[in-house]
Amino acid sequence: MTVHHVPKTISDYIALAVVKAMRVPADLFFSRRYGHRAVVLETVAAVPGMVGGALQHLKSLRTMQNDRGKIKTLIDEAENERMHLMTFVQIAKPTWLERMIILIVQGLMFNVYFLLYLISPKTCHRIVGYLEEEAIISYTEYLAKIDSGSVKNVPAPQLAIDYWRLPAGASLHDLVIAIRDDEAHHRDVNHAFADSMARTRNRK
Template sequence: MMVRFLRFSLDLASGYKHDEAVALGQKDPAKAKQKYGMDERKYLTRNIFLESVAGVPGMVAGMLRHLHSMRRMKRDNGWIETLLEESYNERMHLLIFMKMAEPGWFMRLMVLGAQGVFFNAMFVSYLISPRTCHRFVGYLEEEAVLTYSREIADIDAGKLPKWANMKAPQIGIDYYKMPEGRQTMRDLLLWIRADEAKHREVNHTLGNLDQKNDPNPFVSKYKDPNQPHPNKSIEHIRPSGWEREEVI
């Protein structure tokens, strides 16, 4: 329910109504485009709002585990670094999109309200059930993957002509070390979607583990490095995460 509520809030803020657009498009494509059509500006608004919220869970979880580790005077088994890296990565997504547009006062108010509510909700929820929070974030990242997939599909369908051959912002090119000849907006969205897919895998995997005792499988060393195992790349990515029996 919470994922659906956040999805609804994001749709409301960006004017995005995919299901309605598809349903109307089957009857009257012209009217559907006029009423629900997404252009570059609307998608950019959506992305900025999405990424301003997406950076919250990793920071909250990393902060709480950091404090917990100091209270117990024990190591955290590598979780903190991965969670903070996730938060940093989401913030970089936001900075990249911010180079393309400055949000107005309404969007800034929406971001302020969403962060205030989401941060406190995550804070309390993570104290109660870290496992549930990681599962929730995994589903939230699935929605992000879906959003970027639709943007890429719209570029390929010619619905976003301004982004078709547009060069990605320099901050994005530098961050991803995008090679020459692959520095378009479409290429950038592919990189960002891959990040979101990895966050999905990481959080579903962490949700499968013993929250207090299991090591972080994404920074662990494995006896047989040639066998598929969790790592920081997307080489062996698993949308639903790795089961505990596979990594412990």
């Protein structure tokens, strides 16, 4: 589950450094309030897929070439991350301060990621791959707190049960496992996209 992509190029190291730097304020502000942390971070996590999908869509139109499924994959990823958010909003109930943080961080993330994607889509996908690695670590810690009793294992919201097709009576424990599996899939997809773009560049 906690697979790490070892950086190989300068852009890989930059991507990893960016993600590690982003984790610092999240750790300081949210500490171990995992539910509230998830609410804010999932609003950010849902941005890259939408931006990447839109720009890949425009590229396909511009070049008149098949996107090979990238557009749908990225838009689906954005929707999946949005469902993570909708679920944790029902569990954590974000405060007005957290809603203000979301507004600011999402605006910054959208514009910075958009500009960076125009310059280097490979680096963007590597950043997302590393972000997902960090998400897996956070959700694994969250799961450990639930299992130890430090965090109450509340019932999963009906929205989550319907979306992930969880069994009736599913708990927060079951939900976190399902979401962590999603993040592992996003990690692998984005690292694969970055690798594919690197190979394409090397062939030119």
